Every structure is written in structure tokens, then in C-alpha cells.
Amino acid sequence: MSEHIGISADYAIDLNREKIEEYCNNNKITDxxxxxxxxxxxxxxxxxxxxVEFEEIRKIQIELISKFLFFxxxxxxxxxxxxxxADPSTRExxxxxxxxxxxxxxxxxxFTFRDGFYPDWPTEHFMxxxxxxxxxxxxxxxxxxxxxxxxxxxxxLVDEIISKADRIPLFIEEVCRETCERLxxxxxxPRTMDGDEVRVPSSLSDSLMARLDRLDKAxxxxxxxxxxxxxxxxxxxxxxxRLDQWESRKLxxxxxxxxxLCHAGLTDTASYIFRHALFQDVAYSSLLxxxxxxxxxxxxxxxxxTVPGVAEREPEFIALHCAKGGLIEEAxxxxxxxxxxxxxxxxNSEPLFPKWRRF
Numbered sequence: 001m002s003e004h005i006g007i008s009a010d011y012a013i014d015l016n017r018e019k020i021e022e023y024c025n026n027n028k029i030t031d032x033x034x035x036x037x038x039x040x041x042x043x044x045x046x047x048x049x050x051x052v053e054f055e056e057i058r059k060i061q062i063e064l065i066s067k068f069l070f071f072x073x074x075x076x077x078x079x080x081x082x083x084x085x086a087d088p089s090t091r092e093x094x095x096x097x098x099x100x101x102x103x104x105x106x107x108x109x110x111f112t113f114r115d116g117f118y119p120d121w122p123t124e125h126f127m128x129x130x131x132x133x134x135x136x137x138x139x140x141x142x143x144x145x146x147x148x149x150x151x152x153x154x155x156x157l158v159d160e161i162i163s164k165a166d167r168i169p170l171f172i173e174e175v176c177r178e179t180c181e182r183l184x185x186x187x188x189x190p191r192t193m194d195g196d197e198v199r200v201p202s203s204l205s206d207s208l209m210a211r212l213d214r215l216d217k218a219x220x221x222x223x224x225x226x227x228x229x230x231x232x233x234x235x236x237x238x239x240x241x242r243l244d245q246w247e248s249r250k251l252x253x254x255x256x257x258x259x260x261l262c263h264a265g266l267t268d269t270a271s272y273i274f275r276h277a278l279f280q281d282v283a284y285s286s287l288l289x290x291x292x293x294x295x296x297x298x299x300x301x302x303x304x305x306t307v308p309g310v311a312e313r314e315p316e317f318i319a320l321h322c323a324k325g326g327l328i329e330e331a332x333x334x335x336x337x338x339x340x341x342x343x344x345x346x347x348n349s350e351p352l353f354p355k356w357r358r359f
Contacts, residue, residue: 001068002042013309016044037061043313054343058089062096069097069107076107082277084117095121102126134167143169147176151183160200170276171204177259178207181214208282211258218254219283222261226283227295229320231264231271239302240295297325315341 005023007016020042024035032050037060039046069076080094103126135143140162144153157179165171182198201207212219224240225232238248252272255261260279264271274280300321303310311318311334319334
């Protein structure tokens with residue numbers, strides 16, 4: 001929604017306000033209460049405060065998002081992965097749209113979640129549940145063939161890949177890629193006495209770490225990105241690494257080509273995300289504790305210094321980095337701001353959610 005309206009955390013607050021007003025004018029939104037709820041939804045400070053009941057704010061915000069999604073001329077696809085990690089407000093939103101005539105719109109909604117998670121909404125006739133099991137042996141062999149392409153992997157290595165990857169698709173892909181690269185190197189590099197045979201990585205972590213180790217300077221970019229968490233822009237990486245944006249983009253593109261990162265948007269200024277949370281975990285855990293702390297404190301201070309209004313829009317994000325960076329007093333201040341904002345938005349159950357409780 002922010003991208004559609006054209007607002008950004010990198011823009012001055014007055015410019016974001018202008019863009020929201022333009023959106024309201026184009027969509028004939030004239031009610032001040034609805035405008036106020038739109039501002040708070042997008043984490044842009046309204047030009048004037050209003051006293052609106054908490055539950056009313058939540059109701060209007062869900063309605064605004066629903067209209068944005070469903071009253072579009074285009075077909076809509078909504079994908080929410082790892083729904084078991086979603087906060088209570090997000091689950092409430094999805095439950096709301098699923099129980100309000102969603103079948104009458106041109107929309108496909110796909111949720112993924114782990115066994116043991118039970119959605120908050122009842123099953124409807126237009127919903128279907130698909131349980132994803134491990135691949136069978138034939139499917140695993142086909143996937144290895146697709147990933148390896150023209151590379152001929154010996155049968156004993158194929159069996160070992162399937163065994164070590166436990167027939168899980170992501171694991172098979174990554175272990176297969178690393179095995180192919182080791183086969184390539186075995187053909188071009190001199191062999192040592194104990195290196196005559198190519199070994200399949202013993203785990204996904206070993207496979208990903210080996211790939212990062214070969215990326216030279218891009219490896220540290222991946223570690224910095226993993227410390228930021230979530231999505232991150234080329235501009236943010238360049239500032240943290242003290243590089244020009246051309247050089248940082250080149251290194252980020254190298255990580256994309258290596259299947260470590262992928263683009264999170266469609267424009268040239270799009271953010272990047274890790275291809276899978278496990279990739280981020282491996283990159284982050286490879287940092288020494290002292291270096292992690294140093295990076296977290298730098299990220300917190302850089303965001304506050306260079307991104308206008310970020311402490312007001314995303315105080316929990318700043319608090320997280322302050323806490324992990326050893327800036328305890330600053331972390332407490334930002335958690336208090338986050339709790340107050342949660343109260344104002346009527347997200348009363350969020351402070352009980354694990355990401356808050358940890359701190």
C-alpha cells in the first residue's frame with residue numbers, strides 16, 4: 001500500500017503527507033477520521049491529532065486495506081508465508097477478509113504454516129487445505145536433475161544428497177548446488193592426497209556457509225544484511241559499509257546471482273530479502289558476538305540519524321537493534337514508544353507476543 005501510494009521511510013514527512021492527501025483526493029476519501037486512520041496505518045504522523053476510539057481505528061484500518069486490495073481492476077494474489085509467526089492483528093485482518101464475501105472478488109489467497117498451527121477463522125466452502133509432505137525418491141531425483149542441469153552427478157552422490165537433505169526440497173536444492181560446485185572445482189583444481197573424492201555437504205548450514213566463504217567481500221555484505229533483518233535497501237547497505245552505491249549494488253547483485261538474496265520489489269530502488277530465513281540465520285551466526293553487537297548499535301544510530309521519523313514509525317525495530325547493540329537505556333525508551341503506539345492503534349495483544357516479550 002505504501003509503495004502504491006508512493007511514500008517511503010526515506011522521504012521527508014511533508015512529502016509523505018502530500019502523497020497520502022493526493023491518494024485521498026483520487027479516491028474521494030474526505031472524512032477526517034478515515035484520513036487519520038490511514039495516516040496511522042502507514043506510520044506517517046498526521047498533520048493534526050484526533051481522538052478516535054481504539055476499536056474504531058482498527059475497524060477503519062482493516063476496511064481501508066480490504067478496499068485497497070479488493071476494489072482493484074486487477075486480479076489480486078495475496079501470499080502470507082509462515083502464518084504461525086504472524087502477530088494477532090495480522091491474523092485478525094486475514095480472518096476478517098476471509099469472512100466478508102472474499103469469494104465474490106477476483107482474489108487468490110495463499111497461506112503457509114507449520115503443523116500444529118490452527119487459524120483463528122472457521123473453514124469455509126471456498127477454502128482448501130493442502131498438506132506438503134517430503135518428496136518421494138523419484139521426485140527428489142527429478143529435482144536434483146533440474147538443479148544440476150547438464151552436470152552429471154554420480155549415482156552414489158545423488159543417493160547421499162537425498163539422504164542428507166532428508167527429501168526436503170529447499171535442502172535438496174542447496175546441497176545439490178554446493179555438490180555441483182565442488183564437482184566443478186574438482187575438475188579444475190589440483191587434488192590433494194585426502195581430497196580425491198567429492199564430498200556432499202553434511203548439512204544445509206555447511207552448504208550455505210561454504211557458499212558464503214567463496215563470495216569474498218560479498219560475504220560481509222550478507223552478514224551485515226542478516227544483522228539488519230527483514231528487508232534492506234542498497235542505500236542502507238552502502239551507508240553501513242561506507243561504500244558508494246554502485247559498489248554495494250554490485251556486491252548485492254553477486255549475492256542475488258548466488259541465490260542467497262532475492263529482490264523484494266519490482267523497481268530499481270527495490271529492497272532485498274534473504275531467499276530463506278535459514279540463509280539469514282547462517283550468515284548472522286557466522287559473525288563474532290562482539291561484531292554483531294557493534295553492527296546492531298551502528299544500525300540503530302544510522303537509522304535514527306539518516307531516516308526521518310523512523311523512531312516514531314518503527315520504534316520496535318530501533319529498540320531491537322539498540323538492545324542487541326548494548327544500548328540498553330535507548331532500547332527501553334524505544335520499547336516504551338512502541339508499546340504506546342500499540343495501545344493507540346488498539347493492538348493490545350501485541351505486547352504479549354513473543355517478539356516483545358523477549359525484551
